[in-house]
Amino acid sequence: MDTLIPYFRAGLENNEFCLWVTAQVLGAEEAKEALRKAVPDLDVYLERKQIEITPYTHRYVNEDVFDSEKVLNGWIKKLDQALTSGYEGLRLAGNIVSWLEQKYWDHSADHEKKADANIAKPQIISLCSYFLDMCSPADIIETAFAHQFALIKKKGKWELIENFGRKDITDRKQPNEAFRQSEQCIRLKLETIPSPAWEVASPELAEIVNIEIIKPFINDFYKLTHLAIGLRDLKDNVLVGAGFQEICAKFHRVHPETCKHCIESVAEQSRDILPGEYKLYKCKNNMWDILTPITVSNQHVGNIIAGQFIFDDEPLDYELFRSQARKYGFNEEKYIAALEKVPRLSREAVDKGMSISMAFANMISQLSYSNIKLAQSLAERDNLLETLLKSEEKYRNIVETANEGILLMNAETIVTYANKRTAEMLGYNLEEIIGRSLSDFVSEKSKNSAKLHLEKRMQGTSGSYELKLIHKDGSTLWTLINAKQFFDKDGKFMGCLNMIIDITERKKAEEKIKTLADAVESSNDAIVTESLDGIITSWNMGAEQIYGYSAEDILGKDVSIFEPASLKGEIKQLIDKIKQGEQVKLYETLRQKKDGTLINVSVTLSPVFNASGELVAISAITRDITKRVKAEEALAKVEDARKKEIHHRIKNNLQVISSLLDLQAEKLSYKKTIPTSEIIEAFRESQNRVISMALIHEELYKGQGTDKVNFSTYIQKLAVNLFQTYSLRSKNIRLLMDLEENAFVNMDTAVPLGIIVNELVSNSLKHAFTENQEGEILIRLCREENKKETHRSLFSLTISDNGRGIPVNLEIESLETLGLQLVSTLVDQLDGEIEIKREQGTEFRIRFNIAEGIKS
Structure with a gap:
């Protein structure tokens, strides 16, 4: 940039048409801004189309492929247009090496030779620049050979190297006068660029600092502190800046005398200032500024000037500024309006800005020093290779080490x-x-x-x-x-x-970094980095999915944007915990999405340290647990309902058991004397009734959450239990069962049916057979009718034996036994009907309708 600016300025002044083909690292607009600083009348030149600034993609490539013919033909065409328009010639510049891919590098040497042949025309001047760190010594030699002459820095000075093998070219014997002027201008500028032995002279700040790297930090500083900031060399040239106030940019820096005040203030304050210090001062134009020196290897090379503000605790002296406006001929109203825009900052905010400014100055100093050391390292490497090629034996020790x-x-x-x-x-x-x-x-x-x-x-x-x-x-x-x-x-x-x-370790590190970066970016969790002041500095895709903000929307914003109104200040409290060395892990809270929706989240905060162990940022991992929280709430409701249902069922069943015991007690209360065997039998009957109910609950809880009981399975277990209870009487009796599969009934139906089966099977075991008599008991459950439209089915339950039977003239309603009375009562409870057959034993057939649930 420092060679191109004077190069094109000379061309414009010499009435030449200028063509600047920019590389990837520099956009056309940036190039215009850079040139405008050296050529105040640039807009005039642009308006009359004396200079064209265009990206390399328009001039050097065709469908993303380097096109040498397109370049050379374009030059000839531009020269013809320039001469036709009355210009003295064509002056052009372009940097191929900075963007040309390796696969097209093979063609660059041929292109340079053809280009040099075209430049033999006296009306064309071309400047081709190369980055030494991208070229081997052989590349440098080949490139120099492809041109009539080259400017090469040697031991800190630029020398003109002429290719004597090309001196017989007639068109080159008398170089164009404009080119000589341009070459001299470039040489004078390049003389100031520091070499590996730069310590012998004062280095130029612009040559040892990478402005493109510094620019984002400058912008971030302004956003963070609201202090205007500029990086200036010792000649008061602003290399990069941000946030300059209107009162300074349009008034103080425009008028010669007030501009002189600015320069003198900086010169006075930077005098004798030591590294690591800063000066807070009010400039001669009555604006507060902070000056922080930049030193490289104990040499003062520039300053960071931050400020253009007024303290909020000092009264604004309007009369003073109005007098300044009158004194220097400023429009008074516009000047005061600009004054009103000047930031009013607290001393605390300014202190913070000064601290950041000092750290920033130190960073630039270190970065500049690193650039110098890199230049030294590259120069040493190239010198090593050159000496090796000249004398292998002489320098073998150097090569070996x-x-x-x-x-x-x-x-x-x-x-x-x-x-x-x-x-x-x-x-x-x-x-x-x-x-x-x-x-x-x-x-x-x-x-x-x-x-x-x-x-x-x-x-x-x-x-x-x-x-x-x-x-x-x-x-x-x-x-x-x-x-x-x-x-x-x-x-x-x-x-x-x-x-x-x-480079094995570098490759491993790159792979780890890539793996980590991929993991962060692909994580479903929100992974965010924020400064110690709560400003968001990184944002992954998971964060976008959870919060609804894109990275473009959110970067640079304060993390408090996620806080619901009811939790304002919570995030700051969590950040303070990290600053104090405390842990914040799996902290559950509420956060607000972009659309205003509240979500439940689990947050883990971790400190981020720099290489010096200093806390510089905070990493936040946030997981959306809204579904889990809702599921837990729903589960809690289900659990509460389940407990209430269990309580209800236990209460009802205990009431049934209590009623059965009351009936049994009432039956016995009419007798004056009761044999022990009868009492035992009464307890056994009561026990069996309770067991019949317990088995229903056992089947119910095997149903994995359903409130239906597989009644067929239940009958099997109940019958087996009864046969075991009456084992002495049932040893010669066979149990036959014919049960409908997948007959599911609810608790209100299962309990009375269970007691009915218990009573009738127990009755057969006790009374149907004489001692040692062989016989059969049959239990049959079948669905006789299925009414799908009402989800109800007609069932028949048959319990029969081939024993002695019940007398023909005996009605069930007149029976005095508690068991059969219960059967009659429970059948009525089910709205069913009972039929008794007395042929070849006794058969009870009960029909009833139920709301059936068939388990799939």
């Missing part, structure tokens, strides 16, 4: 040299490596990839690629290989120099 593996192979991929680091990475001795094919150390899955990259090297393409190698112990390691090929004087491929870096 390098942190990178260095391996030479011939045209047949046989290893001819390897350093110690290569042997360490592969687990072999050097003797075991040299003389073997490189493919012996490549994993099976990577052999095709290695073959393709070798073919590219043989075709003259250099570059870096990742390859999986095999350790001697059979384990695999990921490596990054930077390969440089060699050819003889006839252009025959002779081999490659491979610089190998073990």
Whole structure:
């Protein structure tokens, strides 16, 4: 950017048509803004169409593929248009390396040669820039050879390297005067860029800090503190800023004298300020500002100026500002209106802003220092390779102690040299490596990839690629290989120099990060990161599903947006617990969705620490438990109803048992003397009646929640129990049963039917047979009619024996036995009818209608 701005400014001033093709990292609008700072009249040039700023996708690619012919033809067309429009020539710039994919890099050298031939026309000037950290030394040499001359930084200074092999080109003998002026302008600018030995001079802040990385932090600072902020170099150039107040931007910085006040205030306050300090001061235009220095390796390189505010506890001196407006010729009403917009901040808020500003300045200092160290590291790497190629013996010790593996192979991929680091990475001795094919150390899955990259090297393409190698112990390691090929004087491929870096741990870390990121993003739980002030900084898909907000909607908002009105302040209390070292796990509460719906959630908060162990954020995992809570509430209601039903049933059954015992007692009360055997028999009968009811409950609770009893199964168990009770009498009696399957009846029907079966079967066992007499008792239950429209069925229950029978003239209503009286009463209770047959024993047939439930 620092080369392009003066380059295009010179072109505009020399009446040349300028074409700026931007790369991915810089949009057309951003380029215009950057150029506007150096060319105040840019809008005039744009209006008369002297400059065109366009993205590379419009000029360099065709259907996402790099199109060299399109580029070159476009240049010629633009030149013709420029000359026709009265301009002196065409000045253009573009950065191919920053966006060109590796698979199209093979064609870039040919493109550069063709481009250089076109630029031989004196009316065309082209500036092609390359990032050194993307180029090997061989790439740099090839690129320089493809052009008549190149500007290359060497030992901190920019030098013009001329390609003498191309000096016989007639059109190049007299370079265009405009180009010489532009080249001189660029050279002067690049002289200030720091080299690895930059400590000898004061570095330019713009050259050692990445503005694109800093910009989001600048914006976040303004959103958080409401303080205008600017990153300025020592010449008071604003590199990036946010939130500048209207009173400063449209008044103080516009008038020469008030602008001078701003600059003088900064200069005075930054004088003798130490690293880690800040100064709170009122500038000469009566605005409060905070100055924090940026130092890199003990050198003051710039400042962060935050402020343009007024304290809320100081009275606003309107007369003072009105006098300033009159003094400098400002529109008084507009000036006071701008004053009204100036933030009024508490001292607490300003203190917080100062703390953040200091931390921010330290971060920029560290980042800048890292950029310098990276530049030093890259320069050292390139110097190492250059010296190796010049004199292998002289620099062998340096190569042997390098942190990178260095391996030479011939045209047949046989290893001819390897350093110690290569042997360490592969687990072999050097003797075991040299003389073997490189493919012996490549994993099976990577052999095709290695073959393709070798073919590219043989075709003259250099570059870096990742390859999986095999350790001697059979384990695999990921490596990054930077390969440089060699050819003889006839252009025959002779081999490659491979610089190998073990990136296994980086790959593992990337995989873990990817796995974690995928897990977070695909989780059904809401996983959110928030600052210590409660500002949302990350938002996964689970959070969007639970709360209804998209990431675009919610990022930068306060987490209190989720609080229902009845729980305002709760989230802040939870955050305070984390700050105090307490735990918040599975905390159940209510939260509010985007549409206002309240949901039940379980929240777990966790602290997030930086590398220094400082708490910097809070992670919140929230699970929607609304369905579970509703299910628990429903289950509680069911449980309550079940308890009431059990209470009701027990109460009713105890009442029945009490009534039966009362009847039994009443039956015995008419007798003056009662034999013991009769008393025992009476207790046995009562016991059997209770058992008959207990069996009904047993069957009911086996029904897994239904309130129906399988009456056929119940009759079987009841009959077997009675035969066991009267075992002495029933030893020669067979029990026959013919029962309808899947006959389900409710409790109100099952209890009286059970007592009926109990009484009639007991009666047969006690009275139908003489001692030791053989006989049969038959129990039959069948459905005679099924009325589906009313969900009722007509059943018949038959209990018969082939014993001595009941006398013909005996009516059941006149019987004095309690059991048969109960049978008659219970049949009436069921609205049924009873029929007695006395042929070949006794048969009781009972018909009744019931609301039946058939269990599927």
